Amino acid sequence: MAERLRTIARSPGTWVGAGLILLVLGTLAVVAAYAGGLSALGPWDWAALRFTIWQAALSATLSAVLAVPVARALARRRFAGRGLLITLLGAPFILPVIVAIMGLVAVFGRNGLVNDTLALLGVDRVSIFGWQGVILAHVFFNLPLAVRMILHGWQAIPAERFRLAQSLGFSAADMGRHLERPMLREVLPGAWLAVFLVCLTSFAVALTLGGGPSATTIELAIYQAFRFDFDMGKAATLGLIQVGLCLLALGLSTRVTVPAGFGAGLDRDIALPAPPGWRRGADVLVIALAAAFLLTPLAHVILQGLPNIVGLPDAVWTAAARSVVMALISAALALGIALMLALAVASGQRWVEAAGMLPIVASPLVLGTGLFLMLRGVASAQQMALPVTVAINAVMALPFALRILIPAARALRADYGRLADSLGMDGLARLRLLTLPRLARPLGFAGGLSAALAMGDLGVITLFADSRNPTLPLLLYQLMNSYRLDDAAACAVVLMAISFALFWAFDKGGRLHAQL
Amino acid sequence: MRFAALALLAVTMPATNAAMAAGPELTLYAPDYFATEWGPGPKIEAGFEKICGCDLVMVTGDVLPRIMLEGDRTEADVVIGLNTDTTLRARESGLFAPHGQDLNGLTLPVTWTDDTFLPFNWSETAFIYDATRLANPPSTFQDLLDAPDDLKIAIQDPRSSISGLSMLLWVKSVYGDKAVEAWQKLRPKVLTVTPGWSEAYGMFTEGEVDMVLSFTTSPAYHIGAEQDTTKRAAIFPEGHYFMAELAAKLASSDQPELAAKFMDYVLSPDFQGMIAEANWSYPSKLPRNQLPAYFAALDRPERTIFLSETEAEEMRKPALEEWLSVFAQ
Numbered sequence: 058m059a060e061r062l063r064t065i066a067r068s069p070g071t072w073v074g075a076g077l078i079l080l081v082l083g084t085l086a087v088v089a090a091y092a093g094g095l096s097a098l099g100p101w102d103w104a105a106l107r108f109t110i111w112q113a114a115l116s117a118t119l120s121a122v123l124a125v126p127v128a129r130a131l132a133r134r135r136f137a138g139r140g141l142l143i144t145l146l147g148a149p150f151i152l153p154v155i156v157a158i159m160g161l162v163a164v165f166g167r168n169g170l171v172n173d174t175l176a177l178l179g180v181d182r183v184s185i186f187g188w189q190g191v192i193l194a195h196v197f198f199n200l201p202l203a204v205r206m207i208l209h210g211w212q213a214i215p216a217e218r219f220r221l222a223q224s225l226g227f228s229a230a231d232m233g234r235h236l237e238r239p240m241l242r243e244v245l246p247g248a249w250l251a252v253f254l255v256c257l258t259s260f261a262v263a264l265t266l267g268g269g270p271s272a273t274t275i276e277l278a279i280y281q282a283f284r285f286d287f288d289m290g291k292a293a294t295l296g297l298i299q300v301g302l303c304l305l306a307l308g309l310s311t312r313v314t315v316p317a318g319f320g321a322g323l324d325r326d327i328a329l330p331a332p333p334g335w336r337r338g339a340d341v342l343v344i345a346l347a348a349a350f351l352l353t354p355l356a357h358v359i360l361q362g363l364p365n366i367v368g369l370p371d372a373v374w375t376a377a378a379r380s381v382v383m384a385l386i387s388a389a390l391a392l393g394i395a396l397m398l399a400l401a402v403a404s405g406q407r408w409v410e411a412a413g414m415l416p417i418v419a420s421p422l423v424l425g426t427g428l429f430l431m432l433r434g435v436a437s438a439q440q441m442a443l444p445v446t447v448a449i450n451a452v453m454a455l456p457f458a459l460r461i462l463i464p465a466a467r468a469l470r471a472d473y474g475r476l477a478d479s480l481g482m483d484g485l486a487r488l489r490l491l492t493l494p495r496l497a498r499p500l501g502f503a504g505g506l507s508a509a510l511a512m513g514d515l516g517v518i519t520l521f522a523d524s525r526n527p528t529l530p531l532l533l534y535q536l537m538n539s540y541r542l543d544d545a546a547a548c549a550v551v552l553m554a555i556s557f558a559l560f561w562a563f564d565k566g567g568r569l570h571a572q573l
Numbered sequence: 574m575r576f577a578a579l580a581l582l583a584v585t586m587p588a589t590n591a592a593m594a595a596g597p598e599l600t601l602y603a604p605d606y607f608a609t610e611w612g613p614g615p616k617i618e619a620g621f622e623k624i625c626g627c628d629l630v631m632v633t634g635d636v637l638p639r640i641m642l643e644g645d646r647t648e649a650d651v652v653i654g655l656n657t658d659t660t661l662r663a664r665e666s667g668l669f670a671p672h673g674q675d676l677n678g679l680t681l682p683v684t685w686t687d688d689t690f691l692p693f694n695w696s697e698t699a700f701i702y703d704a705t706r707l708a709n710p711p712s713t714f715q716d717l718l719d720a721p722d723d724l725k726i727a728i729q730d731p732r733s734s735i736s737g738l739s740m741l742l743w744v745k746s747v748y749g750d751k752a753v754e755a756w757q758k759l760r761p762k763v764l765t766v767t768p769g770w771s772e773a774y775g776m777f778t779e780g781e782v783d784m785v786l787s788f789t790t791s792p793a794y795h796i797g798a799e800q801d802t803t804k805r806a807a808i809f810p811e812g813h814y815f816m817a818e819l820a821a822k823l824a825s826s827d828q829p830e831l832a833a834k835f836m837d838y839v840l841s842p843d844f845q846g847m848i849a850e851a852n853w854s855y856p857s858k859l860p861r862n863q864l865p866a867y868f869a870a871l872d873r874p875e876r877t878i879f880l881s882e883t884e885a886e887e888m889r890k891p892a893l894e895e896w897l898s899v900f901a902q
Contacts, residue, residue: 091642101897159775166781167725167764186765264730264768269760270901277768281732285889287641287662372610429642437648438639439632525608525633532609537771539611540794540853542778 070401073394074412080452081300081415084427089293091430096290105273106298112188112263112272113256116195121249123196124203125241127347130340131204132211133329142348143208144561149351150201151509151556152358153530154261155537156549160354161185161194161266163361170353190266195259199252201351206251206460209499210244211237211329213468214319223330232330240319244464246310251460253306254417257299275299279420289426296423303418307411355553362550365543373532373548377555380512380529383447384559387511390451392504395458400492402459403466410463417456424449425521442521446528450514454507461506465499501567505560512556529555596627599831602640604654608633613851617653620847621838627831637663640823644668650826651835653693655819656735658742658889660690661882663821670824672836679858682877683815690819693839696788696854697813697877698739699806700726707783714747714811717784718758725764727773728786731893734769735816740786742885743814745892746878752892756899766900789813789874790854796867797850805872812876817857 089095098106131143149157164170165185172182185193214236222232260276267273275295282291331337401409428449432441469492477491493500513530527535529552536545607614608631618629636652637659643649645668655663663669672691679685681695700717702710711717711724729737748755764782767773777785784807795801820839822832838844845856849868861869880888 101901104901155772155775158772159779162776162781163779166779168780261768261772264733265765265772267765269763269766270730270732270897273901277730277733280768283638284635284733285659285738287638370610426642429639433643433646437632438634521634525614525631527609531605534771535606535609535612537775538606539609540774540791540798541611542775545775 068397068401068404068406070397070399070409071406073397074401074406074409077412077415077452077455081419081424084419084424084431085293085296085300087427087430088289088296088423092288092290092293094290095294095297096288098291098294101270101273102275102278102291102295105275105278108263108272109257109259109274110302112191112195112274113253113259116192116199116256117249117253119192120196120199120203120252121207121245123347124200124207124248125245126339126343127200127204128207128211129237130343131208133331134337134340134344135331142344143205144557144564146347146351147201147205147506147560148355148553148557149197150199151506151513151553151560152198152355153513153533153549153552155534156358156553157198157354158194158262158265159361159546159549160358161190161197163357164354165190165193184268186266186268188267188272190268191259191263191272194262194266195252195256197351197354198262199255200347202255202457203248203252204347205502206248207241207244209461209502210240210464213464214240216329218319219329229332229336236319243314246314247460247464250306250310250414251417251457254303254414254456257302257418258420276420276422279422283422283426292420292423292426296420299418299420300415303415304411307414311407311410358546358553359550362546362548365547366550369544369547369551372527373529373544373551376527376529376532377551379443379526380552381555381559383443383450383528384508384511387447387450387454388504388508388559388563390448391454391458391507391511392500394451395455395462395503395507396492396496396500398455398459399462399466402463403470410459413459414456416452421449421453429521438521443526443528445521447511450511451507453514454510457506457510458503461499461503462496465496469495498567501564504567505563508559508563509556512559513552596625597828597831598628598630599625599828599835600630600632600648600650601835602636602649602652602654603631603633604636605633607631607654613848616847616851617844620843621835624838625831625834627828629835640668641666645825647823647825649823650828650832651820651822653818653820653839655690655821657690657692657815657817657819657882658735658738658880658885659882660687660819661886664689664882668824670822670826670829670832672820672822673833674836674840680855680860681815681817681857683879685817690821691836691839692817692857693820693844694848694852694854694856695815695817696790697815697874698736698743698786699789699791699808699813699874700784701777701787701791701804701806702784703777703780704803704805706780710784710805710807712807712809714809717762717807717809718755720762722761724762724784725782726759726762726784726786727765727767727776727782728763729770729773730766730768731889731896734767736770736786736788737766738889739814739816741892741896742880742888743878745888745895746814746880747811753895753899756896760899763900788816788854790868790871793849793868793871794853797853797865808872808874810875812878813874815877815879818852818854 162185175182218236222236258276259274263272263274264277275298279292279295282288398409398413428445429438473491477487482491533545533548533552536548603614606612614631618631621629636654640647640649640652669689671688674691676685681692685692711720728740731737731741744755745752773785774787776782789806792804792806795804822836826832840858845859848856849864
């Protein structure tokens with residue numbers, strides 16, 4: 058017991074985990090305390106709760122199921138531009154919501170490409186507005202995340218196992234049973250969970266594309282409580298429900314996750330067996346469809362905004378520079394914390410994983426209000442705006458970074474932990490010689506994702522916005538609210554390009570350093 | 574880590590430290606869009622600092638929730654950008670002091686007697702259309718309800734948007750007991766309900782919808798800033814719902830004289846003269862002939878609907894229930 062306690066006290070991951078719980082639940086408690094307790098929910102709130110869970114479950118299931126064939130096709134085929142395509146396919150996940158919605162409407166809307174094609178074929182037009190639009194948008198945003206997580210799973214199967222399977226004359230079905238399905242059993246629940254949690258706090262997507270209040274999410278109910286009813290008790294109740302849902306989903310996904318246990322390989326970069334014949338055709342088709350679905354809306358956003366970039370006001374470039382610095386700090390923070398947490402999780406402290414996933418469902422409004430109440434008297438919200446934005450963006454990116462790092466950290470511990478322990482490799486030496494090189498690839502990916510997410514995120518804007526030193530996403534909203542929609546479209550392209558460049562640089566860096 | 578701290582310091586330093594004005598500080602809370610170079614904020618700051626011998630510190634964000642959270646410990650001396658329809662709760666908080674302004678000479682289409690909240694600009698809700706895309710726009714509200722269902726409009730959600738709330742009260746004021754039927758007729762034409770104004774307006778300019786819920790003054794932006802005269806407001810004889818933006822003084826202010834001076838400034842010709850093109854709505858105290866010509870020539874409704882804050886607050890919840898019952902099946 059004493060030994061166990063000592064390990065816990067020594068591991069920085071546990072302290073950070075406790076800090077996160079304090080941040081998410083503490084802000085909730087402060088808001089509830091301010092309101093003098095929690096308030097009861099009305100019938101519309103329950104309807105919103107039902108819709109929220111339903112759409113999140115459906116979006117997550119679709120994203121995860123569709124991601125499997127895409128990831129498999131990308132894992133086993135080699136073609137020119139494959140690396141670039143994989144990176145590009147990640148782009149929707151890092152787009153600011155409003156920009157993505159405009160892109161989707163342009164492609165799937167009433168006068169969009171899809172409906173014009175349908176009309177040419179003599180088929181009835183379909184509407185993007187309604188629950189189907191919400192699901193479509195959520196799959197658009199999250200399919201890239203699921204594909205990348207599953208692709209990592211495929212790449213994590215040591216190539217030696219595939220070669221052994223080939224020399225034993227495994228059929229495709231055997232390969233599936235012994236290699237691919239165990240890997241999916243390990244990776245898929247995590248991917249599903251991540252998408253489910255993202256969709257749980259969806260706000261603008263659900264409203265704009267949902268077509269009306271039949272597609273209301275909990276986050277809107279929180280907003281209404283905050284903005285018009287000033288019912289902080291209700292905001293806290295709803296925030297608490299989100300946290301409860303997160304823990305429930307996390308528990309479920311842990312139960313169905315089974316470690317694959319492939320063991321370590323020699324890290325030789327050998328192409329996966331690529332079955333010829335109709336499977337080849339199917340893979341080509343899958344990749345083409347995924348690329349068309351994910352990249353056409355992006356192309357529209359770019360075409361729309363490109364002509365106006367030259368005339369953009371200087372404020373855009375100042376904001377861009379500010380945002381890049383902030384995103385880099387956020388990413389560094391997120392990576393440091395995520396690494397500590399992932400190592401703690403891998404060493405058997407499962408609750409730390411739950412702590413790390415909590416921020417994903419923390420309502421930005423409740424979190425912001427709680428922080429505002431905590432910090433008042435200490436510093437003004439204006440002074441705190443940018444530091445709070447940096448910190449919150451780091452914390453919000455954490456769950457994604459964790460989902461990427463945890464499987465890798467577990468494998469690292471299973472494969473090399475005992476050897477390193479027996480060599481007495483500890484502290485900095487272990488970090489430098491074992492952990493960082495072995496985790497470079499997932500670290501690069503996680504860092505890129507964190508930086509890109511921080512770049513595109515508004516933070517907890519309502520109370521902590523420094524509008525005179527705006528970040529790029531805030532400036533984009535300001536442009537839209539001043540009728541300057543053309544400038545906003547151009548600003549969106551700049552934002553997208555920078556997010557993408559940040560993501561690419563980190564990801565590339567990780568892959569370079571992964572070569573042992 | 575040290576680099577991070579330095580970088581953090583660098584980004585948090587105000588980028589444009591407009592020559593620090595000397596004298597006491599007056600803190601003004603304003604909505605987010607005020608602060609940009611395209612909003613009215615910079616002009617207000619420059620104009621007021623010229624006459625006050627003080628430093629006007631503009632703090633932006635969600636003004637009312639923030640003031641309510643801070644209570645009487647707020648740093649704000651004055652606020653600007655509150656909306657009619659949400660002032661009852663603000664008044665009941667007791668945080669605001671009388672503005673002390675003479676209300677004669679206001680150029681509002683309604684009578685204004687409020688001694689706490691002072692309007693600085695106003696407009697009415699209206700549906701905006703593009704004359705090149707919609708040759709025969711509905712000419713009455715009833716026409717809109719009876720229009721074929723392939724006329725598509727975008728509105729805003731009354732639970733998250735102030736213009737959405739105006740629309741809710743507009744329909745309730747025009748149709749009263751028949752509001753549910755009106756919403757039922759409108760529903761097939763509502764392509765989508767967006768959380769805020771900008772998403773809906775974006776869909777309109779992209780051509781996804783034929784009409785969008787906005788303001789009678791929205792065409793002014795397109796004429797004034799883009800020389801585009803194709804965007805028009807559909808004017809309905811049933812009347813249009815009035816909406817003003819307000820300024821107020823905090824009772825807890827430690828600069829009451831400066832705060833009073835700011836209230837004077839809000840109604841001064843300097844402020845009133847720039848607000849039309851800075852905020853794209855009608856100034857609250859400026860004769861029509863002093864407006865830019867195209868602004869004065871905008872189509873005007875004959876009837877303006879105005880609810881007192883008590884009426885608006887009483888109507889809000891039942892009207893919201895009706896709206897939800899139609900839209901959330």
